[in-house]
Amino acid sequence: MMTTADVADHSGKPITDGKDKASVFAMGAGHVSPNTAIDPGLVYDIRPDDYITHLCTLRYSQRQIFTITHRNFSCSNILSRNKEFNLNYPSIAVNLKNLSTPVMVRRVLTNVGLPNSTYTVKVELPEGVAVKVVPEKLTFLKLNERKSFRVWFEMRKKEATNDGVADGWLMWQHNAIRRYRVRSPLAVTWTM
Numbered sequence: 001m002m003t004t005a006d007v008a009d010h011s012g013k014p015i016t017d018g019k020d021k022a023s024v025f026a027m028g029a030g031h032v033s034p035n036t037a038i039d040p041g042l043v044y045d046i047r048p049d050d051y052i053t054h055l056c057t058l059r060y061s062q063r064q065i066f067t068i069t070h071r072n073f074s075c076s077n078i079l080s081r082n083k084e085f086n087l088n089y090p091s092i093a094v095n096l097k098n099l100s101t102p103v104m105v106r107r108v109l110t111n112v113g114l115p116n117s118t119y120t121v122k123v124e125l126p127e128g129v130a131v132k133v134v135p136e137k138l139t140f141l142k143l144n145e146r147k148s149f150r151v152w153f154e155m156r157k158k159e160a161t162n163d164g165v166a167d168g169w170l171m172w173q174h175n176a177i178r179r180y181r182v183r184s185p186l187a188v189t190w191t192m
Helices: 048-057 062-069 076-081
Strands: 092-096 103-111 117-124 129-134 137-140 146-155 165-174 181-190
Touching (some): 048 062, 092 146, 117 129
Parallel strands (some): 092 181
Antiparallel strands (some): 117 137, 117 165, 129 146, 165 181
């Protein structure tokens, strides 16, 4: 539902927070749009083991993970591959701790729309932040096929604001069917 939410109000104008355009920090993903949520084309699917990986990256102990999952599990292999929060969640939030070091986030999309579909990414950049998505096109040959992409975030020092927050979005748009589009809020924080 998040990826198909509307960021415009009933009159087609941007959702506001007071008199200003609302940020993702104020409105989240936007207003739920039930008609598009029923048939989104793509979804960010999460599997049960993804949550275990998430618990490991949050530094839960083996005992705490067992209490939650009732499975013996070791985080050492997972942490060697996933040092940071990387749950396959539709919204993407990053903290640029070191302003000169890019941060990379990986996501996986699952095709629930039509076979033989190609989607192209569009990005609204967070102010003062460079965003690069690789690849820029995803082609799905069949239903339930999964494709991954990576998103890099890097400060543009000359343009960064001192308030330490910026937001934008990325959207995967079907090349032929306009209703198939999934939008992910981007939230970036930093300290200068």
